[in-house]
Amino acid sequence: MNEEIDVKVTPEERPLWPPLEHSAVQIPPQHMPIPSPQGAPLSHGVEYELPFELQQQGWKKFWSKRENRPYFWNKLTGESLWEMPMVKPQPHFDPITDPLGICAPPPPAPVIPVVHMPNTSVPVPVAKRRASEEIGGPQVKKFVLAGPWDLDVPTNVIILERAPCSYMHSHPEVEAYRCSLLAKLRQCYQELCHSRESIDAPKDSFNRWLMERKVIDTGYDPLLPSNCYPEVSLSMYKEIMNDIPIKLVRPKFTGDARKQLSRYAEAAKKIMESRNAEAESRKVVKWNVDETFQWLRKTVGATYDDFQDRLAHLKQQCQPHLTETVKASVEGICLKIYNLSVEYAKKVKEKSNAILKEHGMELPPPMSMHTTRKVWCYPVQFAIGCPRLPVVEYLPDRDQALLRFQGDTLVINSTHLQKLEHLYRHSCFDDRKFELFIPRVWVMLKRYATFLGLNPSSNNANSDVQDTQQSLPVTVFECLNRTFGVTFECFASPLNCYFKQFCSAFADCDSYFGSRGSFLQLKAVSGSFEAHPPYSEELMEASVNHMERLLGDSPEPLSFVVLMPDYREPTPxxxxxxxxxxxxxxxxxIPAFEHEFRHGFQHVLNKSELNVRSVHGTVIVWLQNSAGHQRWEPSEDRVQALLEAFRPGRERERDRQELLSPTRQGSTSDSKDVLVH
Incomplete structure (x- = not known):
């Protein structure tokens, strides 16, 4: 009971939030603080000798040992004063703008006895609350950060409280091992397709398989599918089958069309002769192939369309018999890849457990939380602490930074590294000194590079893989926030997000930078969202179903602005x-070629390569419940403003105007001091 509060404050450096107090005071159990999702306790009733009205406005009283006098700090605004603050009028409760009654005066709380320390008349705070802009107030300190994002937009999203995740914290050794196994699995997929079906693995089908598996996977690995039903992926099966007997492409010239028809006929004939096909199927395919070759020999001066029509007819006649013949073999490929993934996930788990055991830790079992408590949306939290991490080299190089671990070097633009540091400061509470920042950035970069199957330092702007990571232009995000109140991205990553609150594919390595986990597991109650899912049919359909469930369950304002490619398939x-x-x-x-997206690898490309013209149309749909429609109605003028923001060149116009702005120089100079290691 003789321990003193060690709080040192000077007039020039007043505290932005109260430092940790350590006290041996025994607090009755009924007055113990309730931990919030961010680790900040929410306390009961009156804690300090302040008027009840001041406490409801966020004011708390603390003691400055250096100045030997009390000071007052507001947990909602971050303001600190030496003098007693004035009571401001309470805001009026409005069920539309404040549906939860957050701003309304709460009912009187029971008075908790004030505990005094010996030899001082200043009361000791019963509980310590860490300041967090995510749970109510604005951020404590403003950092000016130049770039194509606005990380200071406050969230308007409210969710149901959730349990911490049971993943292991990011660890470079574990991630390097996991990614080596996934690269091995990707290579095995290519070899199986080539050896069994004499085709190359369909382009990007492995990536789409990973996304399709994540929709249904309930396993323990964040990347490798380990518990999926059905085990045979319908997505992978269809893509392999679509390339049998050969991969069909739209030919450029008439000669190419003739060659493709001949190759298809020859490959179909070879499959039926080398496989254990039914007699009737072999007979039908052989007859159609022979007829095609006769037509090719006899026909002179056939046009491009003639060859294409003949190919379509041949495929219609032969494909059902080819499919039936190779069905078991293709299903075997899909099953082999899944079983290998399960085996690799077990190996990663064993390595993770070995590292945790060295530090006297172990992974907890998955936790479930059934609660109706509504909270401001907060980043994913871990159920266990972080083990000691190995050193990752940080090598600055002009406009880029190199991060190297065990000879594996990853590249990131300096502006995006500063962005990650800003997100880290907002969302990571176990590493205030940034000692783990660089290793965690390396893990996140390694995860996305392996997931996409590309070297992140590759400037291959023509790759289709970048579509899964492409984002909307800055002008579109600004318009969505201004006209529809959007503050949240349902599908993003720390590398391409515009807001500081977003959902992403990997909760474990993205949570330090603000990820709220998988969108399919987000129990949103109210807020305005932007949803631009990756181009995976299964993921897009599951996302629409999840949005409808959320809209149907919540009477509070809820809105989704959904963007999807204008693909019309024969099947639903x-x-x-x-x-x-x-x-x-x-x-x-929006028609094709009349709008742009930001490149999926914007974190490694030059600024001149960022904007990519869309080769397909984009459909924008507003999904809203009644309260959401009343607040964020897609009126004609708002919709037109959004379409104007999509116009090609708008982002470059915005950049030029910002460059000419008189405040630009100050913003740029301030941003240079952001990165601190």
Whole structure:
């Protein structure tokens, strides 16, 4: 009971939030603080000798040992004063703008006895609350950060409280091992397709397999599928089958069309002769192939369309018999890849457990939380602490930074590294000194490089893989925030996000930089969202179903601005599912080549390569419940403003205007001091 509070404050450096107090005071159990998701206790009733009205406005009283006098700090605004603050009028409760009654005066709370320390008349705080802009107030300190994002937009999203995740903290050794196994699995997929079906693995099908598996996977590895049903992926099966007997492409010239028809016929004949096909199927395919070769020999001066029509007819006649013949073999490829993934996930888990055991730790079992408590949306938290991490080399190089671990070097633009540091400061509470920042950035970069199957330092702007990571232009995000109150991205990553609150594919390595985990597990109650899912049919359809469940369960304002590619398939697609939703309020389509996206590898490319013209149309649909429609109605003028923000060249115009702004120089100079290691 003789321990003193060690709080040192000078007039020039007043505290932005109260430092940790250590006290031996025994607090009755009924007055113990309730831990919040961010680790900040929410206390009961009156803690300090302040008027009840001041406490409800966020004011708390602390003691400055250096100045030997009390000071007052507001947990909502970050303001600190030496003098007693004035009571401000309470805000009026409005059920529309404040549906949860957050700003309304709460009912009187029971008075908790004030505990005094010996030899001082200043009361000791019963509980310590860490300041967090995510749980209510604005951020404590402003950092000016130049770049194509706005990380200071406050969230308007409220969710149901959730349990901490049971993943192990990011560890470079574990991630390097995991990624080596995934690269091995990707290579095995290529070899199986080549040896069994004499085709190359369909382009990007492995990436789409990973996304399709993540929709249904309930396993323990964040990257490798380990517990999926059904085990045979329908996505992978269809993509392999679509390339049998050969991969068909649209030919450029008539000669190419003739060669493709001949190759298809020859490959179909070879499959039926080398496989254990049924007699009737072999007979049908052989007859059609022979007829095609006779037509090719006899026909002179056939046009491009003639060859294409003949190919379509041959495929229609032969494909059902080819599919039936190779069905078991293709299913075997899909099953082999999944079983290998399960085996590799077990190996990664064993390595993780070995590292944790060295530090006297172990992974907890998955936790479930059934609660109706509503909280401001906060980043994913871990159930266990972080083990000691190995050193990752940080090598600055002009406009880029190199991060190297065990000879594996990853590249990132300096501006994006500063962005990650800003996100880290907002969202990571176990590493205030940034001692673990560089290793965690390396793990995150390694994860996305392996997931996409590319070297992140490769400037291959023509790769289709970048589509899964492409984002909207800055002008579009600004318009969405200004006109529709959007503050949250349902599908993003720390590398391409615009807001500091977003959902992403990997909760374990992205949570330090603000990720709220998987969108399919986010229990949103209210807020305005932007959803631009990766181009995976299964993921897009699951996302629409999840949005409809959220909209149907919540009476509070909830809105989703959903963007999908304008792909019309013969079978029902996720886009058609979206268009038939009962919550659809508005739909517009932007034609192909009349809008742009930001490149999926913007964190390594030059600024001149960032904007990519869209080769397909984009459909925008507003899904809103009644309260959301009332607040963020997609009126004609708002929709037109959004379409104007999509116009090609708008982002470059915005950059030129910002460059000419008189405040630009100050912003740029301030941003240079952001990165601290």
């Amino acid at each position: 697609s996720a886009l058609e599912r979206l268009e038939s939703s009962q919550f659809k309020r508005k739909q517009v389509t």
